[in-house]
Amino acid sequence: MKKTFALVTMALLLSIVxxxxxxxAVSAGAACTKAGLTNITGGFKYxxxxxxxxxxxxxxxxxxxxxKPSAAAGGYTIANVKAxxxxxxxxxxxxGNVYDLTxxxxxxxxxxxxxxxxxxxxxxxxxxxxxxGQSKPESRLAGYLLGPLTK
Numbered sequence: 001m002k003k004t005f006a007l008v009t010m011a012l013l014l015s016i017v018x019x020x021x022x023x024x025a026v027s028a029g030a031a032c033t034k035a036g037l038t039n040i041t042g043g044f045k046y047x048x049x050x051x052x053x054x055x056x057x058x059x060x061x062x063x064x065x066x067x068k069p070s071a072a073a074g075g076y077t078i079a080n081v082k083a084x085x086x087x088x089x090x091x092x093x094x095x096g097n098v099y100d101l102t103x104x105x106x107x108x109x110x111x112x113x114x115x116x117x118x119x120x121x122x123x124x125x126x127x128x129x130x131x132x133g134q135s136k137p138e139s140r141l142a143g144y145l146l147g148p149l150t151k
Contacts, residue, residue, distance in 0.1 A: 028059035044143065075150035078122070085120020091146070092118040094127045099144040 032048035
């Protein structure tokens with residue numbers, strides 16, 4: 001019994017140390033573990049493929065989140081946004097649309113505090129000040145769209 005427990009414990013520890021966790025960063029060109037795996041991160045679908053003898057993530061097309069929180073009968077209101085003002089549920093308004101940025105907080109290249117400061121508010125001015133005229137932030141943001149803000 002003790003020997004079996006020791007073997008199971010050792011196997012579990014090795015699997016944790018050797019296998020990357022599910023929280024490993026997924027980005028184009030980063031190493032992955034099994035060809036054919038897919039991951040949706042930051043509004044983009046990544047697929048694990050064998051390239052030059054290595055397994056790497058390849059960035060695919062932008063995708064909309066599959067499970068959007070449902071809007072109230074009247075649509076998304078500023079009250080809904082204010083009710084989601086934390087790092088565990090971070091909604092913001094940008095240019096009249098409501099976005100759920102919760103999954104983007106720890107992936108933002110400028111750091112998590114940049115996104116946390118937008119939680120629960122109209123972040124249009126802050127977004128425009130930082131990303132005005134840039135196409136990549138605009139297209140990345142599209143992957144987090146919940147819907148238009150209703151008045």
